Amino acid sequence: MSPLVAGFSSLLDPTVLSCIALGAVLGMLVGAFPGITATMAVALASGFTLTLDPLPGLAVLLTIYVSSNFGDRVPAILVNTPGTPASIATTFDGYAMAQQGKAGLALTSSAFASAVGTFAGLLLLMFAAIPLSRLALQFGPAEMFALVVFGLTMMIGVSGGRVVKGLMAGAFGLLLGAVGRDPITGDLRFTFGLVELSDGVPFIAAIIGLFGIAEVFDQIITHRSGSSAAPITQFGKWFPTRADWRTMLKPLAVGSGVGGVVGVVPATGGDIAGILAWDQARRVSAHPEKFGKGSLEGLTAADTASNATLGGSTTTSLALGIPGDSVMAVMIGSMIVWGIQPGPSLFTRNPELVYSIAGIMIVATLLALGLSLLRMRSVAKLLDLPRHFLWTIILIFCMVGTYAVNNSIFDVGVMLLFGLVGLFMRRFSIPAGPVVLGLLLGKLAESNLRRALEIGGVSNILTSPIAVAILAVSLLALVLPALRAMRQRRRTTPATPVAE
């Protein structure tokens, strides 16, 4: 255990601790700012941290990474705008809770769930890194395709009971995912001659438009002067009761498991994990009907999972030298310049460093959790502003954040356009979740399927036990609920149709 002690005690250096504090504040701010992602923040910060020693430098970068995954929940819950893609699934139940006057409970539970998720992921990093990294290598194109197909089966889950409309929205998302360069031949598809579309529909602009902007537009057109129904300012109770904790236990476990696995798989991150865990928690929940309508379980599962990916992707990055997600890709670049070569031998060559990294992330989590619990009362003040000021502030923040992604005014236009699309969908009660899922996963499904076929044809997929197993589970996930519903209907046929 001496490397563990050595690794942790090297953090007691005041420089390292102050770097963690700096990173925590930066990360929270960056996370809360829609459009600015952890990847961008870490990439920009790495320009400055290269001049530092490795440990203080890593302290800044890793803490930004961790704490931005706390900060991004705040706009997701309060104004339905994911601060970073990792909090897409937070909006499903978090915003609904806020509308029911439970914003306080949503914010604190989300922070606790995020902390539990981070710790669960870090346990993987500290005690199971090497075996897990072998699992990561098993995920080639065929296995990735199967995993993404499993993700796509959740379209029904995130439709919130409106299956036909949900599938229509999902198909729209898949179509949007087809825009851009063909993944194998490089030919341009559906770009209408716009060079900005050749890398596909800008994802962050699309989600900010579909969730945040659409919500603002919706409030503007439905707002009646004089009506003072603003339940969101009533923050309600703050801390989960013992009964709340009990309902959170199962989603915490589901979220930790899903997030850990998704995190280990290279190039997948918190956005996918959050949605996956949300749907898995719904399947095992005693109250699946509440999901998407302000379920504490749904919020907990999503936030636990998206943060559990942090430990998983750090594991892959350190143990294989392969980036576990886009933030780690930047971080590996910095580490190599510092002369730290991530890879299997890091764990035997320099085990103290692995523990130091885990230690930094633990301190960062505790700090971010503290900041989340502290700061939230002041957030309430902001929402006391008259609506028209609040809308303006949200619109400006979303525009600036979206512009900053690529320094592109085109992206801002896309965001506003998706705001209109989202508004239309809301008015006709078409769920937005499946669009995001299609846009996020459609591209991954296509490119990995085509790669798998290039490499070895259909047999490449059929001979992979992992791929076949995941595909079978996907099939079951689709068929079982349908069968169950049919059986239930048969049993209750004599009764009159249930009123909506």
Place this chain on the structure above:
Amino acid sequence: MRPTIIRTASGVLTLAALVTVAGCADRGATVEDAADYPSKDVTLIVPYQAGGASDLAARTLANQMEQHLGTNIIVENRTGGAGSVGLQHLAEAHADGYTIGYLPVETVMLGFQGYDIDPANYDLIGQMVSVPATIAVPADSPYQTLDDLLKAAEEAPGTITVSNSGAGSIWEATTTALGEATGTEFKPVPFDGGAPAVTAAIGGEVDAVIAGISETAPAHAEGQLRVLAVFDEEPSPSLEGVPTAIEEGVDLTMGGWGGIGAPAGLPEEIKQTLEEAFTAAASSEEFTKVITDSGNIPVNVPADEFASFVESEAQNFKALLSDQD
């Protein structure tokens, strides 16, 4: 009364803003400007995301150039369209020396891939980084040498799978070029970035990977991959014992590179100032150390030499990329 005041104040502000904008809009480079260049901040456009290898090279160089120019250089990442968005933005900027940009190898490739990019639209300042291509196989692969791999490709053309960082990338082009140079054919498998392509080879999903030296050398050192050859004039110190393709009997040198350019039509004086600052920055110890540590090769190619190199690259890619379709 207050609304009137606000209206008046905002009117004045709008007018002031308009005057300022009008003043800025038509600032071509005049003789006076050239004499006291640089009198304000310089913007350096990087057509790729912050945090990547191009961004690192550009930012590290910018830090050094700032000291020689005595002004701030603000790095601006304009991403999208395989780099063409940023490159187009640079080509359309004023040729006054206040907007310069990072020019990657894609500058000479994109024109043949359906994008509106022409290297003639840029005045070249110098080249500072070189990223030779390497070919590597999984650690447990039966192929011990480049020759083994080529023989396998000869026996069954188009079946040996070689991963690369993406459709249309320099590494995919290298795969095609290797096939053409040796009279064989490989099956390129494009991934979504260099790291996933290398991962696929480590995991044994593909027979080989073609990627930049900074991407394969770490995995080679870890024993996850075996680099068979470097497509460069000389063997690389970071890959000890690995021959060049030329030494293996394949006359092919290829790879990525990066330099600094400006919109075409730069006044001669300003160009000279930039070239001097570039040369000093690219030969600085700080710059060469960061680039070497990142696994790539720092170079310091002056403007005229860089220009003729770009021209020959454009010819090569014209031949290679045009006959694909």
